[in-house]
Amino acid sequence: MPPETTVPALARTAPADVIHNIGYRHYDGPRLGRAYARRSLFAQSLRGAFGLGRSAKSKVLPMLLFGVMCLPAGIIVAVAVATHAKSLPVEYTRYAILLQAVIGLFVAAQAPQSVSRDLRFKSIPLYFSRPIERGDYVVAKFAAMASALFILTAAPVIVLYVGALLAELDFADQTKGFAQGLVATALLSLLFAGVGLVVAALTPRRGFGVAAVIAVLTLSYGAVSTVQAIAFEQDSSGAIGWLGLFSPITLIDGVQSKFLGATSAFPGGYEPSSAAGAVYLLVTIGLIAGSYGLLMRRYRKVGL
Template sequence: MATDLTPPGADPTRIHNIGYRKYDGQRLGRSYARRSLYSQSLRGAYGLGRSAKSKVLPMILFGVMVLVAAIIVAVAVAAPAGTMTKLPLSYTAFAITLQPVIGLYLASQAPQTVSRDLRFKTVPLYFSRPIERRDYVLAKYGAMASALFVLTAVPLVVLYAGALLAEFDFGAQTKGFGQGLVSVALLSVLFAGLGLVMAALTPRRGFGVAAVIALFTISYGAVSTVQVIAYSQEATDAISWLGLFSPATLIDGVQTAFLGASSAYPGGYGPGAGAGVVHLLVVLALIAGSYAVLMRRYRKVGL
């Protein structure tokens, strides 16, 4: 039986000094929190700051991209003088050709960027700080787009350096390099948005990986197959419009219409000016739509 040892008439209230002190330091606010989340997410996309096994796949895929560029450079440099005046693979064609590698990278890292936060209920921890829903979405979106840009732009730098080493025309190579950078920047923003949307729909990383692979691989394969069929049936006018139904072919259409690239469509039947405008509008609509869907997704889960 408990005994009350408080003397009669005494105040039972106790104040315990457990050592907490008032924080008097600088309060860095939302912008600092947003930048921190962006940098942490970007580092995480390459496994930096995570376990060793988390670094393996993104670093291997990055290495594959750079290795392919290095092989192209080696071929150009080793060719006898005068037999080659340009790179075997153009700057704008590089990312389209290696789209499967880019898709695999995105499938592995987009779920890591957003699905884990949903699965382990860590998102509310971000919002206990001075950060809002749009800050979270912008930081994650920006980090994934930046990671893809690094993946695709660094090989272009290797190609450019190799072209100058092979003494190809400086003006032509610089122009092509600039066009390639614009192309991969647009590709990075589009792919990042679509990949994050697919990954954010489920907290299960495996489902997110499968969804991203299905979106990019199946759509590209299906569109390319139908384009080949249209080419074989001499329905060449339909080839460029079919490119609207796959992310990779959308980028191919935009760079063909506006960046002077050679189309990878069957027979080289890329979009003209009118169809190119439609391709560009669809790309911009998908980017804006991806952001809107991500905002709605995090509003739906109560954040």
């Protein structure tokens, strides 16, 4: 037989196809569904806002900002208890306004981390494959950022309230102020979370997102405050209130000074009229709802 026609003995006896059983089995456990996926994404995003579950370096800035938020409240409480003060030197509703720069920095650092990384590394289609949908993603991210901000802003308010009770201040007055402070911080958290996420979701670059959020939240406050001060010096008090509509923090200031009994931080202690107060509230609610709508529209465009 010619060499080219010879067939090795092993090849003649080996089977043509072999099926290997490597142990894969069909999953027959519980199907947890969209609600579980939404809760898991919320919990993961909330933990990530404070650096939990991430590297040690990622924990430094959020924990530092949390400490900066609570430290002045602790000092105020210590002084009030030691001096037997008759009232706290800072209102519950004013505390977040005074430390709005810290809050803005927290949003600028964590909003891009929450959404920009998913856009940059193109992991959004993995979320949207199943069972989670676009609405679930937006709700989870929005709720997580708002919850993180509420923890950041409500913690020092709780410290102030506990200190007021330790200083034996009037229970009814302090409880009322504490409740007003929690409402104000909840409203601020929703507004800042919505605005921060919308701005951060516009770019997959985290650095650009950080700069844009700072510009919208912090620089807008500086610009509005400067123009308000100029209007006050020129005796144009009517313009002070309407100028406050152009910055998130002055919006919150206007709402709480009108509806929550807070002292206004506007120049000259200007308090919005009933009509202006209603406009402030409507604009605030509109911005929160509009931020959610813009996020939904943004993630409709991020397809598979």
